[in-house]
Amino acid sequence: xxxxLIFIIxxxxxxxxxxxxxxxxxxxxxxxxxxxxxxxxxxxxxAICPCSSLFNLKECKQYFPDxxxxxxxxxxxxxxxxxxKSKEDILHAAERYNxxxxxxKLNDFRESQNKGRVILLYFESSLCEICHEKKPxxxxxxxxxxxKIDIYKFDRINDGVIFDxxxxxxxxxxxxxxxxTRLNEVPFNNVSVDGISSLLDFTLDKKK
Numbered sequence: 001x002x003x004x005l006i007f008i009i010x011x012x013x014x015x016x017x018x019x020x021x022x023x024x025x026x027x028x029x030x031x032x033x034x035x036x037x038x039x040x041x042x043x044x045x046x047a048i049c050p051c052s053s054l055f056n057l058k059e060c061k062q063y064f065p066d067x068x069x070x071x072x073x074x075x076x077x078x079x080x081x082x083x084x085k086s087k088e089d090i091l092h093a094a095e096r097y098n099x100x101x102x103x104x105k106l107n108d109f110r111e112s113q114n115k116g117r118v119i120l121l122y123f124e125s126s127l128c129e130i131c132h133e134k135k136p137x138x139x140x141x142x143x144x145x146x147x148k149i150d151i152y153k154f155d156r157i158n159d160g161v162i163f164d165x166x167x168x169x170x171x172x173x174x175x176x177x178x179x180x181t182r183l184n185e186v187p188f189n190n191v192s193v194d195g196i197s198s199l200l201d202f203t204l205d206k207k208k
Contacts, residue, residue, distance in 0.1 A: 043077055043087060047094040050101055052160035057094075064160070073097055102161050105154075112150040112177075118203050119177040120149055120196070123168045125156035131172045134191045141196050148204060178203050 037045070049060030050069035060070055073094060080090045103110070112119050122138055124131040142151055154162045156171060166175055172191050176183040176199060183203065186195050 039081055039087060040077065043081075043090055043094070046087075046091055047073070047077070048098055050098050050161065053098070053164040069097075069101055098161070102165055105159060105162055106165075108150075109152050112152075113180045116179040116207075118149040118200065118207070120151045120200070121166065121175040121177070122151065122153045123156070123163060123166075123171050123173040123175075124153065125171050127157070128171050134172050137191055137193055137196070140193050141200075144193075144197070145200060149200060176200070176203070178207075 044058040045056055047057040049055040049057055049064060049067070050073055051060060051064040051067035055063060057070070057073065060067060064070070076093060076097065077090055080093060085093075109119065109121070120141070124134075138151075138153075145151075156163060163169075168175070174186040174191060174196065176185065184199060186199070
């Protein structure tokens with residue numbers, strides 16, 4: 001009986017030792033991505049989607065399959081990997097590429113800002129019913145203020161990064177600028193000729 005008891009205690013000690021043994025496969029650096037990932041997979045998880053800064057490149061391919069910039073960014077990443085570039089260099093290149101897309105879309109807007117123009121940014125989506133209902137409102141504003149203000153329209157599907165850049169989460173939405181100064185915004189549920197005109201008239205009168 002004594003021998004059996006000693007045997008059982010020995011087994012328990014053995015299992016206790018296995019359970020407390022440190023995991024030698026754990027990555028000691030918490031900042032590193034899973035070491036089993038290839039360099040491309042690591043970058044794919046960390047690079048930002050060129051069509052929406054809310055997602056990484058991997059998610060971008062899933063949620064934005066028609067994003068026209070993904071294949072270009074993919075090609076750039078693979079070329080830099082083949083050249084032996086570091087992950088940091090590649091991620092910086094991806095960031096510069098994405099910033100270039102944003103600035104390219106905002107090029108005319110920036111020129112209007114530099115000229116001190118009154119600007120209306122209109123955010124919509126071709127899939128949004130309310131946006132379609134509000135099109136006559138925007139058309140009337142375009143006709144009423146032709147030559148007096150600059151109007152730029154962005155669509156959620158094609159210009160997702162611009163929506164993220166201006167932090168627009170509801171559509172239709174309007175953001176006003178007087179040159180480089182961002183003004184009050186018209187709530188999405190108050191997109192009306194009167195609501196828009198009152199702010200534009202006030203801003204234009206101040207510039208006289």
